[in-house]
Amino acid sequence: MTLEEHIHQRSFPSERIKLMLHVQLVARQIVAVTRKVLTPYGLTPQQYNVLRILRGQRGQAMAVQSLAERMVDPSSNASRLLDKLEAKVLVKRTVCPQDRRRADVVITKKGHALLDTLDGIIPPSMESITSSITENKAEQLNADLDILLNACDDIIEKNTTQTQSK
Amino acid sequence: MTLEEHIHQRSFPSERIKLMLHVQLVARQIVAVTRKVLTPYGLTPQQYNVLRILRGQRGQAMAVQSLAERMVDPSSNASRLLDKLEAKVLVKRTVCPQDRRRADVVITKKGHALLDTLDGIIPPSMESITSSITENKAEQLNADLDILLNACDDIIEKNTTQTQSK
């Protein structure tokens, strides 16, 4: 299904406006695919993302804040995602002894085992979405997306930073 | 900020895997921009989307279902979005006389007025995100996104339709 078929719209003011909607729809479908794959394992895409970040620490504990910074979402809800992962015994939070405001977060053995299983499933799903796209093509697309990303960041900061000249 | 800077990740297994994350992040930032613009007007991006679809009907009432089909989201929450828009007197729902299960939804005069104001704000924001992208480039990107969209749809349907051979 094309974008036009998805949202029952025949035409767009411009290819650039269409592109804005297109990116949103494709992102949604990518998430839908990962959700479908993860559901049997009781994880949501966001929870999976957190687990993967923690595994990337290779055993080192991580503060909630630095975890949040690595998430795909700007995210203020890392705490609540951790609540759910902790309830499933996939991560463990302990108070950091050096700075008792902080929480040291680590992935558990059970979390590792789950990720090991998912390694054989999620990356292949992502590869299969992009099966008709060459690495060169993907590289080009990534470059173009970086341009859009920068433009968005500029607009967002323009409004945020305006009264920060203190 | 590049994708790498955003999520504090230096490298990716492949450009294609990176592309999957990249699309998600850019989509999120596009929504963030529209949210920032809409907030002063008391609308969310989703509510704005609904209003625009209703305006596209040019006065003709619309069933909730066909509205939902045109939304960027697969959406089962059109009802609840309409609740909020109705509370703000931006849309009106009446029971359809021909089929009393249905709700006839129309945009109100107040809704029209709000959209008229936003016409001068939202499309320019979207244009400015894409200011470094030519129409030709955008057309190419749209073609590539269609490929990804199709691949996602295939995977999603593969699992949905499998037991529907009754």
Added chain:
DNA sequence: CTACATTTAATGTAGGTACATATATTTGTT
């Protein structure tokens, strides 16, 4: 060493998504 600001995480609130279920109404069948 106390007073105040800053930092880290957690929590409150309002909105949204996805999937399942409920309710009302119409349609189709006998």
Added chain:
DNA sequence: AACAAATATATGTACCTACATTAAATGTAG
């Protein structure tokens, strides 16, 4: 006419996001 099946919308639940606020711990200036 009676009743099952289908349809249109609404609602329930669990999860998520965005933004603001709170609570506890730490840093710092007097």
